[in-house]
Amino acid sequence: METIFTELESNVRSYCRSFPKVFGKAKMCEMYDEDGQRYLDFFSGAGALNYGHNNPYIKDSLMNYLETDGILHALDMFTEAKRTFLDIFKEYVLNPKGYDYKVMFCGPTGTNSVEAAVKLARKVKGRETIFAFSGAFHGMTLGSLSLTSNIELRKGAGIPLNNVVFMPFPYGFNASFDTIGYIENILNDDHSGIEKPAAIIVETIQAEGGVVVASSDWLKRLRDMCDQHDILLICDEIQVGCGRTGTFFSFERAGIVPDLVTLSKSISGLGLPMSLLLFKSEYDIWNPGEHNGTFRGNQLAFVCGSAALEYMYKEDLLNAVKIKEEFLVNFIEHEILSSYPLLKYRGKGLIYGIDFSRVPEKDVCFKVARKCFERGLIIERAGRNDSVLKILPPLVITLAELKEGLSKVKESIDEVFCDNF
Ligand SMILES: Cc1ncc(COP(=O)(O)O)c(C=O)c1O
Structure with a gap:
């Protein structure tokens, strides 16, 4: 019909x-x-x-905001809604764990945060290559698609998706195959044919990839390897962050701290578009306006995102x-x-x-x-x-x-x- x-x-x-x-x-x-x-x-x-x-708790905050003619669009100007969100994010998420992250508001959806992450990583390290993992999903815009492993989806780009090398995720191999050892070997081999990456991007659980869980030990070894080789670690928390795995960030279970973290989806609380990138403050080398965009920091999402964090801890x-x-x-x-x-x-x-x-x-x-x-x-x-x-x-x-x-x-x-x- x-x-x-x-x-x-x-x-x-x-x-x-x-x-x-x-x-x-x-x-x-x-x-x-x-x-x-x-x-x-x-x-x-x-x-x-x-x-x-x-x-209802989150929706009430939205209704109150709308009723008082709260500002709805402000590019990335300072607003009361953004101030409250940053205060609450600092109080509930960053401070308790001592994270020294800067917050960058990206375009409205998850892929925008991934794009910003790899752009910043390349700028910080001055290298082009990024390592991603087989089974990964990071979004559908060109940069994120280049990090996404599904061959059919990649074909949709219509152009070569360059500067990304896929490494094996610990799934589908013989249990004795040491995927981290394999990557380490590549990094140590000056005849590997693979250039040292600016960053490695990982999902602690590949959600779209079929709910494939990386072990805490594997994540720790990944973190150590990145440190030893001066490579940034980007954790894509877009689907499994915001409490999904029982901690606010899914990487907490491994006791690791990524250099950059992408967040979207539930960070806005009520299903409104919002996406943000966290990175260690030493990497905040952006020039003002260098990664601009009209819809960065949806004001309604700030209001609902603040209420959502309160709700999460209150409940x-x-x-x-x-x-x-x-x-x-x-x-x-x-x-x-x-x-x-x-x-x-x-x-x-x-x-x-x-x-x-x-x-x-x-x-x-x-x-x-x-x-x-x-x-x-x-x-x-x-x-x-x-x-x-x-x-x-x-x-x-x-x-x-x-x-x-x-x-x-x-x-x-x-x-x-x-x-x-
Ligand atoms: C891990 C991960 N990264 C990135 C994205 C892309 O987010 P969006 O669809 O909002 O662009 C998704 C979406 O499912 C995702 O699961």
């Missing part, structure tokens, strides 16, 4: 293909389509809605994530995987993936996700051949909702396996 969407909206549209309904309202972990049908959200706007839809959300993770892991292990030995799972905090790649039949994960949607559960796929079902609920989900969603996943797997095998 043709609709205004299919008639007018470009073929590039994507998520609406997985969830082909017209949505009208949403509250915390629930979305409603125009017919009033309820859906439980296990997708969280790809990580932009950690605090849920229309979280002790980070500890709650750990409790919910325990429930989730228990359910996956005992209620799902016990019946399907070919399936694997992995994750951290409230990002988990169920991996169908060992099931020989094609499209099983796709079929499971579709059945989930028919049951009123919004859930996406990720990874090689989209073979990983990605469980990414808002952090505010209740245990009852978590159980409800996971039961729908189980029923959908049961149905697909019963139909197909």
Whole structure:
């Protein structure tokens, strides 16, 4: 059936293909389509809605701001909203851990922060090459796409994507293969044919890559290697930051401090566009206006982002994530995987993936996700051949909702396996 969407909206549209309904309202972990049908959200706007839809605490701050004619657009001028956000970010995020980061507001979306990160790293070190990892996703603008490993997506650039060399992420190799040792070897070998990079960019958990978790030990070794070779470490926290893994930054579990950190998605609290880059103050060598842009620092996002940080600590959300993770892991292990030995799972905090790649039949994960949607559960796929079902609920989900969603996943797997095998 043709609709205004299919008639007018470009073929590039994507998520609406997985969830082909017209949505009208949403509250915390629930979305409603125009017919009033309820859906439980296990997708969280790809990580932009950690605090849920229309979280009342955050929304109230937005409503108050709008009612008092707070400023809505100001380029990067000083505003009260920005001052409050910076104060709160310093108080809740930077000071408790003693981070010496400068904050740079980038264009509105995640990829803008990645672009700024590699631009600054190249400027600081005076080198062109960046190392990224196989399985990485860092965004779709040219610089970020050059750091993204998916071959099909890269083709979309239409030009060569240069100055990035992909290194092996610890996934898919024989367990004895030492990926850090391999990179180290390249760096020490003056005949490796690979130039020393300005920076290495890493996701501690490759979310789009199929929820692949780097171990703390691996991350520590990566950090040490960067130090030894005078290479900057960029941590892309866009999807797994903001409390997703049970700490504010996902790299905290490894006890490492990256030189640059990209943040977006849930940093704005309510799903509004905002993106920022953190970097150690010694690297603040930008000239004024050298990385300009009209929409850097969305004022409404400052207001909601401030409220979100207050909410996170007031509600002790980070500890709650750990409790919910325990429930989730228990359910996956005992209620799902016990019946399907070919399936694997992995994750951290409230990002988990169920991996169908060992099931020989094609499209099983796709079929499971579709059945989930028919049951009123919004859930996406990720990874090689989209073979990983990605469980990414808002952090505010209740245990009852978590159980409800996971039961729908189980029923959908049961149905697909019963139909197909
Ligand atoms: C780790 C990571 N980096 C960068 C991006 C790009 O963010 P955006 O889509 O907002 O440009 C994403 C988006 O999913 C992401 O997951």
